[in-house]
Amino acid sequence: METTVTSKGQVTIPKHLRDSMNIQPGCKVTWEINNDGEPVLRKSGPVQERRPDRFDRALGAAEIKLGCSTDEYMELIRGYSDDPA
Secondary structure (H helix, E strand, O other): OOOOOOOOOOOOOOHHHHHHHOOOOOOOEEEEEOOOOOEEEEEOOOOOOOOOOHHHHHOOOOOOOOOOOHHHHHHHHHOHHHOOO
């Protein structure tokens, strides 16, 4: 598998490798060179807990109780019953 090095020297670890190594955002990884001169990627430690940002805190915060179906709500806000067609 081939990846491209960015101008900042960064590479993307392919998803199937991240999944198989259980590498998640916040994980530390270590690059080493083996005896044959090949790079080896190792997972170094546990996942760091990420502080919730303002979007995480807002997710699910709204408590909207419509008491109607989606179609009824769409009719209410769009006024389909007012259309002469």
